Amino acid sequence: MRAFISGRIDLTQAEAVRDLIDAQTEYQTRLASRQLKGELSNYLQPIKTDLLEIIVHLESAVEFVEENLNTSSIETLAKHIAGIVKKLKRLADSYEFGRIVRSGVKLAIVGRPNVGKSSFFNMLLQKDRAIVTDIPGTTRDSLVEQASLGSIPVHLVDTAGIHQTSDIIEKMGIERSYTAMVDADLVLQLIDGSTYLTDEDKNLLTKCFENPVPFALIINKADLELKVTPEDLIKLNPDKIIEKNIFTVSAKTYQGFDELQKNLVISFFQKDLSSQEDTLILDARHFSLISNTIEELHEGVERLREGYSEEVALCHLHLALKKLGEITGETTIEDILGQIFSTFCVGK
Template sequence: MNVRDTIVAISTPPGRGGLGIVRISGSQARAVAEHILRFRRPPRWQPWSATLAELPDTEGHTVDQVVVSFFQAPRSYTGEDVVEISCHGSPVILRYCVEQACRCGARLAQPGEFTLRAFLNGRIDLPRAEAVRDLIEATTLYQARIAAQQAEGAVSRRLAPVKQQLLDLIALLEAGIDFAEDDVPVPSGAEIAARLRPIEEELRQLARSFDYGRLVHDGLVLAIVGRPNVGKSSLFNRLLEQDRAIVTEIPGTTRDLVSEPASLEGIPVKLLDTAGVREGSDPVEKLGIQRTLQAMADADLSLVVLDLSQPIEQADLALIERARRQGRHLVVGNKSDLPRRAEPPQLDAIVSALTGEGIPELRRRIVEAAGPSGAFELQPGFITNLRHAQLIQQALAHLEKAGEGLHTLPHELLLLDLYDALKAIDTLTGATTAEDILHRIFSTFCIGK
């Protein structure tokens, strides 16, 4: 990949639409556009302006009337000259426009190459570049809002003072070593420890925020389990806010897993409605029950649903115990609209899938049980990216190693650990990142971004 090439790609989603955008970036962007388009008068190429043009075919016949926008380097998305051609959203027209641009000297962009150039040209740092991808892939408005904050530099702004404090400490130790003969004071172990403490605390807070950030980024799988006829499918439909699963009074109506994506408090969730668990003789029902138990084992969280209008049975208690052994779970009492006859040993929420009573509270309890939120969701710049979390843990490990050797190691060796911590932070922000890592990150983008 030659980053000096002029590149072109369709930047709008595949398929037909009202508009489609072809983006050209590079030093020859204007020349390519002038070759493939027909302007009524020679274009003046005023930055941040738009003009009308025509896209002709090879015989000179007009194929489409387009709007051409120009963004001059370095004040563009990529930091290069960028021309965006807004066509009508016909796949045939968009492909033809790209083909003509390639014939006139442009190259088809690789996935993520526009954003890669923005990073290489200093327009954005690596966390902001990765947030662009997360924003494109967001499935809930909350995900989009968090990604937009990170694309604006929320993570980088939280790391900047940490890095500055670490640089100040490194400079202090370096000065004490290099200018010892000039009576430059050498910091004591207590002073170094005092300077390390706020750096480590901020990094620990960021590391802890990943428990909630991973939930926001990846979502969770939620299995709804219980005996037949306790209202699992009704609860599934209520959480989904649509009638997706068949609901009848006949026990065993659900024979297989039914899955649907949903959003709970802005968190993407894959809901699983499962077959009722009981001692069945029907081979098909037995297979459905096996899949229910497997879904419990694989899910991030299980909802064990009880029928509060009926006495608790041994099968209910067995399911609660299985869920407890497997990890995160909530016990939900359903049918609160009917006279209560059950007194289970554990009850985390009471709802009526029929009337909707208690559903908003259940939604909150699900998110709380799946991952801690609290102060994290109120802070801009919490960590949602596994790569970021791993690098922060690496930086913390090096700082802790330096702290352990404060009173036993010379400052030259402490500096090695501090520099390793700095390297981890710089790798996170992209200040020092190997080429193969950059390729792996940007190859996950769509081509037009």
């Protein structure tokens, strides 16, 4: 706080110190360190300079030119602003993944009884947390634990095996399994690969199709002779089941665990990012300010195109710059004045 007030670091760097303290995964630590070095501020700085130039140009048109801007000048300006919006949009889009890196994803492990859900849950946690037995119906209630998968924090939910039953306690547990499916960010349906698919597997698969949450299929018990292959599953519904969302593992021998760690979360939640090294937005405050900036820029261009005076458009552009400045915590009005006075030599 003192470092921020005295101007030694900006607000994003102060926030990075907080994130470093709170970091739970190595990737979170790495991202916070990058932000502490000023990565986000450095990304935003040239955008701010560009926007400032546009504002100064427009201010001078208002000040020194009698008539309104003509259509071609407006379109040149609009193109320039579109370039800024594109860069900001990339940043705003990164928040979908950034939010996940920061807060994690909820994974619900579901399946019929005895397919190895609790064993799989223990494998992901790398500890013997849930009770495992060969008696179907061992897990009666949902169980939640935190772990990290491929550098992403995950909230894992082990659930009671889903099947037809008249046992009242089991029924209550199964209701909770369905709730976990709806509440999750990603559903993992486990299948016992050592036996042929049953109607219970297929019925649950239909539930996965109907559920609005994405799902992956895990063929477990790969240490035994496999009776179910990814191709068998794809054949059931080639529109909804794709190869990259099927993983084959053994919760007993950990076969396939590395592949799962590497690809599961990334293939579902890091789709649009070219690399983990791109600048990411992790913070809701940054996301909201960047979205506001984009809106103000759009508004500014629209008002100019609609024939409003430049002052109206300038109001939006000033607001856009103010919002950008709020990310790093600086006051932008002095920047504008300084730039205007230096460029146009207008006496103070």
